[in-house]
Amino acid sequence: MDGTPQEITTLVGREVYSNSGVFVGEIEDVQLNLDGESVTSLAVGELNDELFADTVGPGKGVLIPYRWVRAVGDIVLVNSTIERLQETDDTDEAAA
Numbered sequence: 001m002d003g004t005p006q007e008i009t010t011l012v013g014r015e016v017y018s019n020s021g022v023f024v025g026e027i028e029d030v031q032l033n034l035d036g037e038s039v040t041s042l043a044v045g046e047l048n049d050e051l052f053a054d055t056v057g058p059g060k061g062v063l064i065p066y067r068w069v070r071a072v073g074d075i076v077l078v079n080s081t082i083e084r085l086q087e088t089d090d091t092d093e094a095a096a
Helices: 004-009 081-095
Strands: 015-018 023-033 038-045 062-065 069-072 076-078
Touching: 023 062
Parallel strands: 015 076
Antiparallel strands: 015 023, 023 038, 038 062, 069 076
16 A cells, blocks of 8 residues: 555645745645546635735635645645736736
């Protein structure tokens, strides 16, 4: 028996940060592709209010595509694409 299930479950509870060090949230669950035997996304809650206030309601979470993950250790690093969500919202507001 290999250790894959234990490794996947250790992701739950880890904090997620962008490459530039911005806190994103905390992993609450992992979405799997059972046929392909791979992780497809991370369900993240306890979100950074500054990043998601205008796009995600209180108490809600987001799914982050696993392809955005850059490193997994004591924390999980994702590429800075996640921060562009806020920049897009700011630009839209300025244009309005």
